[in-house]
Amino acid sequence: MKVSDVVHDFGNSKMHSCGGICRVRTYVGSEGVVVLLTDLGDLNDGQSVTNAVEKIIDSVIRKGLVTQSATFIEHYERDLAEFDTFDVVTLIPTTQWKSIKREKVVELIAGDEKELSERSVENRSVYEQADQIRYQRDPFRGSVHIESPAVIARKFEIMESMIAKDSISELIESRANEQEIQRLIKKDLSLMAEAYVGDGEYICFSEYPLADGAVDFVIFSGRSRMDITLVEVKGAEFNLVNSNHYASFNHKVSDAAEQIQKRLGVVYRNYEPFRKDAHERRLKVLSGDLIHNAFVGPNSCKGVDPEKDVNIRTVVIGGRTVNDLEESKKRHDYETTSTPPVRIESWDTWLRRLKR
Structure with missing residues (x-):
C-alpha cells in the first residue's frame, strides 16, 4: 500500500543555490516499509539519485518522510517500463547497491504494477511539484540569457x-x-x-x-x-x-x-x-x-x-x-x-x- 508520494527537494532550497529533486514514494508491504527513490531525469536540477543517494536518504529521514526502518530502492525510469532499473541501497558500513528485479519490487510494494508502469514525467502532479520547486529556486530557470x-x-x-x-x-x-x-x-x-x-x-x-x-x-x-x-x-x-x-x-x-x-x-x-x-x-x-x-x-x-x-x-x-x-x-x-x-x-x- 502506498502511503506517500512526493517530489522531494534534497538540494538547497534557497534561490539560485544548489539544486536536486527526486520522486519519493513510500509503501508498506508484507516485508515492511519500502521507499522508492525515482530519478526525475531532465526534471532534476541537481545531482542524480546515484550521486546523491546518501544525501537523499539522510534528507528524507530528517524531514520526516520516513520515520522507521525502511528498505530504500534506487529507481531509474526508461522509455519503456520493462527496461527500468532498480537497486537496493544500503549505507552501512559503506554505500552499496544491489540490483533487484522488477517483479520483486512489485512484490515489495504490495503488487502495485500500475505504479511502476506510469512514467513520472507524464504524471501531472509530479511535473507540477517539480516545476514549483525548481522555479522557487530560480524564477527565471530556462529563460534566455540576457546579453550585454x-x-x-x-x-x-x-x-x-x-x-x-x-x-x-x-x-x-x-x-x-x-x-x-x-x-x-x-x-x-x-x-x-x-x-x-x-x-x-x-x-x-x-x-x-x-x-x-x-x-x-x-x-x-x-x-x-x-x-x-x-x-x-x-x-x-x-x-x-x-x-x-x-x-x-x-x-x-x-x-x-x-x-x-x-x-x-x-x-x-x-x-x-x-x-x-x-x-x-x-x-x-x-x-x-x-x-x-x-x-x-x-x-x-x-x-x-x-x-x-x-x-x-x-x-x-x-x-x-x-x-x-x-x-x-x-x-x-x-x-x-x-x-x-x-x-x-x-x-x-x-x-x-x-x-x-
Whole structure:
C-alpha cells in the first residue's frame, strides 16, 4: 500500500543555490516499509539519485518522510517500463547497491504494477511539484540569457535598418541582374550573415580584395576557429540549370565557380599569409576601421583565436530554380566533387535561408 508520494527537494532550497529533486514514494508491504527513490531525469536540477543517494536518504529521514526502518530502492525510469532499473541501497558500513528485479519490487510494494508502469514525467502532479520547486529556486530557470547592453543595442540598430524579405523577393522575381542585386545587398550586409551564419558573431564585407581581384561578399564568423565564407553572386535573369539535354549549370554560374576556385588555389598556396592577413583585417574592423564596407554583427567575431587555422567556405549564388529535386542533386554533386568544394545556390534556395 502506498502511503506517500512526493517530489522531494534534497538540494538547497534557497534561490539560485544548489539544486536536486527526486520522486519519493513510500509503501508498506508484507516485508515492511519500502521507499522508492525515482530519478526525475531532465526534471532534476541537481545531482542524480546515484550521486546523491546518501544525501537523499539522510534528507528524507530528517524531514520526516520516513520515520522507521525502511528498505530504500534506487529507481531509474526508461522509455519503456520493462527496461527500468532498480537497486537496493544500503549505507552501512559503506554505500552499496544491489540490483533487484522488477517483479520483486512489485512484490515489495504490495503488487502495485500500475505504479511502476506510469512514467513520472507524464504524471501531472509530479511535473507540477517539480516545476514549483525548481522555479522557487530560480524564477527565471530556462529563460534566455540576457546579453550585454551593447549587444542588444547593436541588434536594434541592425533590425531598424533591415531590408524586408518581400523587397528582396520582388527583386529576384523581377529577374534582376547582378548589379541590381549587389546594390541591394550592399545596403544591408546582414542578409549574407543571416543566410550563412545564423547568430550574431560575424563581420561582413563587400568587394573584399583577394588574389588578383575581389570577392563580392565575405563573412568572418565563429567563436574559436574563424570561418571565412567567400560569396560570389550573379544575377537572377537566367535559370540556374540550362534546359538543353546536357542540363549543365548556366555559364555565368560555372564561370563564377571557376573563378573562385582559382582564387582559392592562390589562397591555399599562400595559406599562412592569407590567414594572418584575415585576422589583421578583423582587428582593424574591431578597432573602428570599417575597411571593405565592413558590417559588424552584434558580437563582432571577437572570440576567435588568431593562432588557429581558419575554415574557408565558398558559395556561388545565381539564377532561378526550375526543378528543386533535380537541381538539389546536381548542386550537391558539384560541391562534393569540386576541389576545393564550392557550394552552388540559386536565388530561390538562398531566399529560403532568410528568417526575417
